[in-house]
Amino acid sequence: MKVVLLGPPGAGKGTQAKRLEEQRGWKQLSTGDMLRAAVAAGTPLGRQAKQVMESGQLVRDDLIVAMIAERIREPDCAKGFVLDGFPRTAEQAMALDDMLNESGRGAIDRVIELAVDEPALIERIAGRFACAKCGAGYHDKFKQPKKVGVCDRCGGTQFVRRPDDRAEAVAVRLEAYRKQTAPILPYYQAQGLLKTVDGMASTEEVARQIDRALNED
Numbered sequence: 001m002k003v004v005l006l007g008p009p010g011a012g013k014g015t016q017a018k019r020l021e022e023q024r025g026w027k028q029l030s031t032g033d034m035l036r037a038a039v040a041a042g043t044p045l046g047r048q049a050k051q052v053m054e055s056g057q058l059v060r061d062d063l064i065v066a067m068i069a070e071r072i073r074e075p076d077c078a079k080g081f082v083l084d085g086f087p088r089t090a091e092q093a094m095a096l097d098d099m100l101n102e103s104g105r106g107a108i109d110r111v112i113e114l115a116v117d118e119p120a121l122i123e124r125i126a127g128r129f130a131c132a133k134c135g136a137g138y139h140d141k142f143k144q145p146k147k148v149g150v151c152d153r154c155g156g157t158q159f160v161r162r163p164d165d166r167a168e169a170v171a172v173r174l175e176a177y178r179k180q181t182a183p184i185l186p187y188y189q190a191q192g193l194l195k196t197v198d199g200m201a202s203t204e205e206v207a208r209q210i211d212r213a214l215n216e217d
């Protein structure tokens with residue numbers, strides 16, 4: 001099974017992709033991880049990507065698609081794979097289809113969109129903080145330490161927040177996602193591949209909805 005998971009940053013795609021890998025043996029493929037691995041391994045594609053990134057530019061779609069083509073030939077992708085975070089644009093979706101058809105792997109079987117409520121997602125992400133000492137994760141609204149200002153795990157009293165998690169930064173990422181990805185949904189819908197699940201539900205409920213979507217024709 002070849003699956004694409006769509007959803008904005010912070011919607012939980014990685015968690016669900018990892019679960020599908022563990023339960024069904026479909027390899028989770030994150031293009032970010034793949035790029036880092038290719039660069040670290042010094043493959044020809046990795047060397048090209050490194051040059052591009054070092055010059056401060058974005059890695060071109062054809063390079064990423066070539067990297068996916070190379071990656072899915074590995075034995076651990078034989079049973080299937082879950083693309084997490086790619087494609088992000090309609091052009092990438094089409095390039096991915098072309099590559100899969102040429103590779104003989106056949107088209108994507110299912111596209112699952114984790115739909116989110118943006119204000120609620122912003123609250124979910126912007127509320128996160130962590131213990132500076134042990135890294136234990138907390139949340140302003142959903143998971144305060146038992147004793148205010150003291151880490152449950154290590155007793156630390158210093159906490160940190162990632163700059164990327166600020167509400168304004170999250171809003172910018174969500175808007176970029178919405179603008180770029182909007183054309184992908186009708187593209188996959190027209191092929192009858194698209195299923196939408198409630199990305200704001202609990203991890204377990206999202207998992208149930210995804211399983212149901214995967215089992216439907």
Ligand SMILES: [Zn+2]
Nearest residue numbers: 131134151154
């Ligand atoms: Zn701690």
